[in-house]
Amino acid sequence: MTYITRAAAAAGALLTAVGLLTAGPAQATSGAAIPGNWLYLTIDRGDARSSDGSGTLLLCNPPAGHRHATEACSELTSAGGDIGRIPAEKVFCTMIYAPVTVHARGRWNGRSVDFKETYxxxxxxxARTGHVFAVDG
Structure with missing residues (x-):
């Protein structure tokens, strides 16, 4: 179950508005519309085609967006903003197949981030993404 706080809802509305405003010609865009490092995170459980369209905006200047934002921003900083470079934890997971597809879009140190993976x-x-997609309590 996903819980959306007022701050996350406002941040999502801001991200949507920014997306609509920057949808014009390429010369009209100003680059990074949201200052600092940020990622819009989505998690789809089951078949990746069954998206519910909701997500979380992770802000890292200062850390905000979900319960583990401080840890997620720290891990991303150590990995240079590359989620794939976050060191994997050594944990034991059951072998029950219950796929999840994650997607992160945003900006990190001035460059675009577009990460998508199915686990x-x-x-x-x-275990593979640390606290970045730990959006639930």
Missing amino acids: TSACVMK
Whole structure:
């Protein structure tokens, strides 16, 4: 179950508005519309085609967006903003196939980020992405 706070809802509305405003010609865009490092995170459980369209905006200057934002921003900083470079945790996950597809879009140190990956379970996702997609309590 996903819980959306007022801050996350406002940040999502801001991201949507920015997306609509920057949808014009390329010369009209100003680059980074939201200052600092940020990622819009989505998690789709099951078949990746069954998206519910909701997500979380992770802000890192200062850390905000979900319960583990401080840890997620720290891990991303250590990995240079590359989610794939976050060191994997050594954990034991059950071998039950319950796929999750994660997607992160945003900006990190002035460059675009577009990360998408499907994992065999939420446990494997957590082991490979640290706190970045730990949006639930």
